[in-house]
Amino acid sequence: MAVVIGLTGGIGSGKTTVANLFSDYGIDLIDADIIAREVVAIGSIGLARITEKFGDSILLMDGNLDRSQLRAAIFSDPHLKNWLNQLLHPLIREKMLADIDRARSPYCLLIVPLMVENNLQTMTDRLLVVDVDQQTQIMRTQQRDNVSLEQIKSILSAQASRQQRLDAADDIICNNGDNQALLTQVAQLHQYYLALAQAAK
Template sequence: MIIGLTGGIGSGKSAASDWFASQGITVVDADIVAREVVQPHQPALAQIIKTFGHWTILPSGELDRKALRNYIFKYPKARKQLEAITHPLIRQRIIQQLQESKSPYTILVSPLLLETDQYKLVDRILLIDTSVELQQERTTLRDGQTKEQIQTIIDAQMSRENKQQRADDIVLNDQDLSYLFAQLNILHQHYLNLGSV
């Protein structure tokens, strides 16, 4: 059984996926896979240079993620071009990692689970949910971004309400970590039971 774990920026996806990993559950992280496919000497990086130009590359030879992110937020057409390059490779690698999992169930953590077709890879959707105010507060502390920058990212993602409607399970992460982990532990037992059926 594969559980798709998602949530907006600053919702607590990483804390939740780290907790599942600490319980011996295999976690496949779409963000990590997305970084791997654009490493130097990977076909995706060569395709990005060909499509957008050498300004996308840092002197180290790595992708200038910040410059490219700023560019695709300004030009929606560029975002589609980038996704056409990276998404098929990301999907292929995610499927490979999911198939290699040996744990009772597997977590696929992806901020864009519902915005892409990655939701088709999972049996259930777990939403880590929180208010927009908490998303902004946590992300400002973590990344040092302005509220405007964070709001731009939130606006580009599926609405909180839409995610809530599509989720099978929702964990409201609006208190401390012990509160989050207590809710996750209940779901963990539930998933173990479902996975053994």
């Protein structure tokens, strides 16, 4: 089985950019956000259970889950949110493990935005944190998502603090600088992870 490198970072830190740079080296990416969509896709157990609970009105015309309606429903009811988490988290974890098992590159990246918050670094051999200062996070998120400062601050307060992530990290990529600095850091870590994977054989 491939060595598993966990990849996380706060909103606007550049996780996707970093993950894509590793992908350019032929490294398999396992993305929790993509898996979270797959476990509620048409025909999935997840979608069947959600439809049983909420009725057909939770679906869009094409049969897909109406995510905004579901978000609104659980936002106002902690019990429903808890029910949904208990349904989806095991399905997501199971799919992550299956994808890790199928990984064919020497090491793979498990990308989980809320890795530290949910203690999912237990599924990894090492944890890589993409770190930026808060001002950069806010600026990038505003540019990318066109959301208000209040919304961003609310998201930041719901995530682990920068220090909590750094305390959990085995490796850190600093993404405050330019693209060249980022490329250099990824290249160095790629070589390091290849050596780890070789030693683990």
